[in-house]
Amino acid sequence: MTNRILTVLLVTLICAAATSGQEDIFQTGVKYYQEGNFDDAIKMFSKIEKSGIESAALYYNLGNAYFKSGDLGRAVLYYHRAKRLGPGDVDILNNLEFASQFSKVQMVGVQLNPIEAFLKKTVGSYRLSALGWLLSLFFISFLILLIMKFGLQLYFTGIDAVIISVLCLTILAAGLTAFKYRVDFLDRRAVILAPDAPVYSGPSSNTQLELQGAPGLVVELLQESGDYYNVLLENKRRGWIKKDLVAEI
Amino acid sequence: MKLLGIGILFICLFALLAIGSETYAKISDIEIEVSLNRDTIGLDEQVILQITVSSSERNLPAPHLPTLPMFKVYSQGRSSNISITNGVVNATLTYRYILTPQKAGTFPIEQVSIVHKNKRFKGNSVELTVLSQGVATPKKLEGSAKDRKGNSRDYFLEASVDKKHPYVGQQVTLTLKFYIAVQNYGSPELSEPSMTGFWSEVIGNKPVYFQRINNRRYKVSERKYALFPTQTGELTIGRAMISATIATRRNTRDPFSMFGNVFGRGKDITVRSDPVTVNVKTLPTKEKPKDFTGTVGKFSITATADKREVEVNQPVTVVFKITGVGNIKSVAEPAIPDLPDFRIYRASSSENTSRVNDKLGGTKIYEEVFIPGRPGDMVIPSIGYNYFDPENRKYQTIKTKPIKISVIKPEGYVAAPQSPFQPNNISIGNEARDIRYIKTDLGDTQPIGQVLIFRPIYIAVNGLPLAILAGLILIRKRREKIHANLGYARSRSALRMARKRLSKASKLSNRETVLDFYAELNSALVSYIADKLNISPHGLTTDKVRELLSERGASEELIADIINIIQKCDYARYAPSTIEQEDIDESLKTVGEVMVGIEGVKFD
Structure with a gap:
């Protein structure tokens, strides 16, 4: 038992030391950025990402550094990654919108399902973890009420109505959390990085050219075939693009 | 003065009528397609001339046929097909004429026309060759009509293509002809050939006609396909197959044999065509334009804007129409160059296909939204479009006309900012003139890809109250059962009580206390059984x-064991002197075993 406690303490200390090291690298990256040395700033920020750690601020800074160094595709990619971790951050939203305007190909989005559009808007500004804890709060409250009623037989006036209300809130929070998880992790989206990114009608360059993609254009990944992704564009047109021309958000 | 007023009113009315009729004439669009079911016939054969009139109007006069002195012309009737989609009427009228040649030669059939609302609409021209040699049957067809022994076949299926060496993307017309010289029942069923390497579309079935081959009259059913090769090299169109039921022949002297033929069940037959090989050529690399997108055929392009005057940041929709002959579904979007003054959005695309003389064609429409980013007089330049013309074996470039657009400066307009990208390419409001500054705090970090709802801590936090609830409910249920059912409580505590008594008896297990031992043993066993059975001991x-x-x-x-041990307890109490220490030990052991046995009995 003592050994286990010691191990846990040791792991915690190592993690804290590692985070402290990452903070130093991060500050070096910020310094490079402030000096206008965007390439070295990218190297520093990427070092943290390669160590397996992510944060909204890290991705946001990477987006900024790529934007300033002229790589629009990666700038949009990192702003999208930052948005996943910090959907309510106005700086991220502003810079994403700003950078997206520079893409040479713009799409008019076609929203086919109004319910999905409404749900996306509702959960859009919340993090998955925030929704997860909200769900947890309702779920535990529901269980505590059940423990009171069925386990401890402690009653108060209107306990049934309260239980039903909390249950409804739990179901609603569970639905929103599941939807947010789908949007953030199950719906695969990617950003075009390459300046020359042809979108074909089939998974081969011998097929018809559907569209000439441009850096910063966001596509939804539907399926894979060999070296190609089947992608759905914002205007609901489909096509095939080489995998190495895009990066998944 | 009054007369002048009336005069002006009349002039206005007349002008309105004139404008109305002008508009009407513009919208009434009549298309006439003329086709023959065969290009070449013999002098003793017939050909069907088909005239298809498509229009948005239902009531049209019959087409005017030119004078055809070299033919006897019989009308075969008219068929019509009218559809209404989204309130738009689309009428197709088909007129058929049988032409019987009077003389050999090559005769153009042109000037088929309709006069409607004082306007003449003309159809395409076709050409018919009439051979003087009685029958215009190719040698190959004569060969196909014979079997290996040289006997005439009753039926056969021919597959042919109009081009053996097409370019990739060029239309190849596949014709399947089913010849049958005997009576058949029902409609023959066709299994289409495999067309791997081709993009295919059915052109349609021709009206059934008759053809004389080797002095035998065959009924010919014809079906055509438009095939577009999607790869180069040798491609094979597989065998087509037709299943039909034909009348069986009976050589009998029975005077009623004619009824045998009428009521006979017939014979099921299957006939296959030969595979057809096509060698598809690659498109020439010489003079191939850089932005060539693979479109093959013959096309024209137009561009029209929905408005010519807009405010900055307001959209102008430009419709690009690519019309012509070729695989219209694969016609790619025109490549619009980077226009620094506009943001360009791809909006939608649609297509209409048509068939003229077995050639597939139509119109592909691409709608693009242009949003001007600055005020001033701007021009959407001439947009070029490249295609390969297989007839002339050349790449052709077609162009749209430039579109002038006047962009008005709206109120509160702010010029675009500086950035690493083309600054004029965008228009931005006051709030967003550059990206916002970087963050100096790393903030909350987490391992990449970590999802809270799958972390053990999250599952534990939510699982713990669930486990507590389940435990409490179980405990409560057990308590309720014990309280509600005395028998259940007694049954559950029976073994515990019996063990206590046995332990007490075990302490008395010697010859000096033999009476007490057996009394305790008997009590332990009987009480145990009574508790288990929930009855009084x-x-x-x-x-x-x-x-x-x-x-x-x-x-x-x-x-039997239970009865024995109870009787033994009774006996020992009345004759204690006969009991040895071994009997005491044996009795104690037996009671223990009996209790284990009773535990296995279901008492509920």
């Missing part, structure tokens, strides 16, 4: 025990 006789245990399915052997 008083007055529980061996007969009663036997009866109750039998009812609950205890084995006879177990019951």
Whole structure:
């Protein structure tokens, strides 16, 4: 038992030391950025990402550094990654919108399902973890009420109505959390990085050219075939693009 | 003055009528397609001339045929097909004429026209060759009509293509002809050939006609396909197959044999065509334009804008129409160059296909939204479009006309900012003139890809109250059962109580306390059985025990053991001197075993 406690303490200390090291690298990256040395700033920020750690601020800074160094595709990619971790951050939203305007190909989005559009808007500004804890709060409250009623037989006036209300809130929070998880992790989206990114009608360059993609254009990944992704564009047109021309958000 | 007023009113009315009729004439669009079911016939054969009139109007006059002195012309009737989609009427009228040639030669059929609303609409021209040699049957067809022994075939299926060496993307017309010289029942069923390497579309079936081959009259059913090769090299169109039921021949002298033919069941036959090989050529690399997108055929392009004057940041929709002959579904979007003054959005695309003389074609429409980013007079330049013309074996470039757009400066307009990208390419409001500054704090970090709802801490936090609830409910249920059912409580505590008594008896297990030992042993066993059966231990006789245990399915052997040990306890109490230490130990052991046996009996 003592050994286990010691191990846990040791792991915690190592993690804290590692985070402290990452903070130093991060500050070096910020310094490079402030000096206008965007390439070295990218190297520093990427070092943290390669160590397996992510944060909204890290991705946001990477987006900024790529934007300033002229790589629009990666700038949009990192702003999208930052948005996943910090959907309510106005700086991220502003810079994403700003950078997206520079893409040479713009799409008019076609929203086919109004319910999905409404749900996306509702959960859009919340993090998955925030929704997860909200769900947890309702779920535990529901269980505590059940423990009171069925386990401890402690009653108060209107306990049934309260239980039903909390249950409804739990179901609603569970639905929103599941939807947010789908949007953030199950719906695969990617950003075009390459300046020359042809979108074909089939998974081969011998097929018809559907569209000439441009850096910063966001596509939804539907399926894979060999070296190609089947992608759905914002205007609901489909096509095939080489995998190495895009990066998944 | 009054007359002048009336005069002006009349002039206005007349002008309105004139404008109305002008508009009407513009919208009434009539298309006439002229086709022959065969290009070449013999002097003793017939050909069907088909005239298809498509229009948005239902009531049109019959087409005017030119004078055809070299033919006898019979009308075969008219068919019509009218559809209404989204309130738009689309009428197709088909007129058929049988032409019987009077003289050999090559005769153009042109000037088929309709006069409607004082306007003449003309159809395409076709050409018919009439051979003087009686029959215009190719040698190959004559060969196909014979079997290996040289006998005439009753039926056969021919597959042919109009081009053996097409370019990739160029239309190849595949014709399937089913020749049958005997009577058949029902409609023949066609299994289409495999067309791997081709993009295919059915052109349609021709009206059935008759053809004389080797002095035998065949009924010919014809079906055509438009095939577009999607790869180069040798491609094979597989065998087509037709299944049909034909009348069986009967050589009998029976005077009623004619009824045999009428009511006969017929014979099911299957006939296959030969595979057809096509060698598809690659498109020439010489003079191939850089932005060539693979479109093959013959096309024209137009561009029209929905408005010519807009404010900055307001959209102008430009419709690009690419019309012509070729695989219209694969016609790619025109490549619009980077226009620094506009943001360009791809909006939608649609297509209409048509068939003229077995050639597939139509119109592909691409709608693009242009949003001007600055005020001033701007021009959407001439947009070029490249295609390969297989007839002339050349790449052709077609162009749209430039579109002038006047962009007005709206109120509160702010010029675009500086950035690493083309600054004029965008228009931005006051709030967003550059990206916002970087963050100086790393903030909350987490391992990449970590999802809270799958972390053990999250599952534990939510699982713990669930486990507590389940535990509490179980405990409560058990308590309720014990309270509600005395028998259940007694049954559950029976073994515990019996063990206590046995332990007490075990302490008395010597010859000096033999009476007390057996009294305690008897009490332990009888109380145990009574608790298990939820009855009073008083007055529980061996007969009663036997009866109750039998009812609950205890084995006879177990019951006998129980009775024996109870009787032995009674005997020992009345004749204690006969009991040895071995008997005491044996009795204690037996009671323990019996209790284990009773635990296995279901008492509920």
